[in-house]
Amino acid sequence: MGKIKAHFDFCACGPTDPGIEAPNQKYGPTEVCFVTANGDQLFLSCGGSVVDGRLPYHPEDVNSYWKDPFVITGGTGKFEGATGSGWTDDYNRDSYPANSFHQWTGTITLLKGKK
Numbered sequence: 001m002g003k004i005k006a007h008f009d010f011c012a013c014g015p016t017d018p019g020i021e022a023p024n025q026k027y028g029p030t031e032v033c034f035v036t037a038n039g040d041q042l043f044l045s046c047g048g049s050v051v052d053g054r055l056p057y058h059p060e061d062v063n064s065y066w067k068d069p070f071v072i073t074g075g076t077g078k079f080e081g082a083t084g085s086g087w088t089d090d091y092n093r094d095s096y097p098a099n100s101f102h103q104w105t106g107t108i109t110l111l112k113g114k115k
Contacts, residue, residue, distance in 0.1 A: 002037060004037075005035045006102070017048075023051075024050060027049070027050060028048065029046065030046055030047060038077070045071050046070035048067070049066060049068070059093060062091045063094050065089075067089050069086070070086055070104065084107045089102075090102045
């Protein structure tokens with residue numbers, strides 16, 4: 001997708017998930033919009049739990065993370081009619097309190113002929 005801007009409507013203020021051992025709060029489903037440099041938008045939805053702590057591969061100062069499924073729900077421009085899904089791999093760090101860090105992987109299927 002190249003360099004993008006992202007907008008998340010996100011609130012981790014739901015009940016805890018009893019299936020997760022560490023303290024956590026559920027979120028979502030939340031709507032996400034990725035915007036490319038030319039203004040095309042890709043819409044996604046995700047939900048899960050923000051978990052206190054860190055995974056072994058996270059930086060040492062990670063204080064919470066979320067690793068949850070997402071679904072592509074459509075888009076505009078070259079993403080019109082897009083479908084797909086994947087997983088989030090996100091975390092918050094003590095050394096960057098105003099930022100969160102995101103690495104998402106998955107698949108996207110575009111309609112033929114969209115550029």
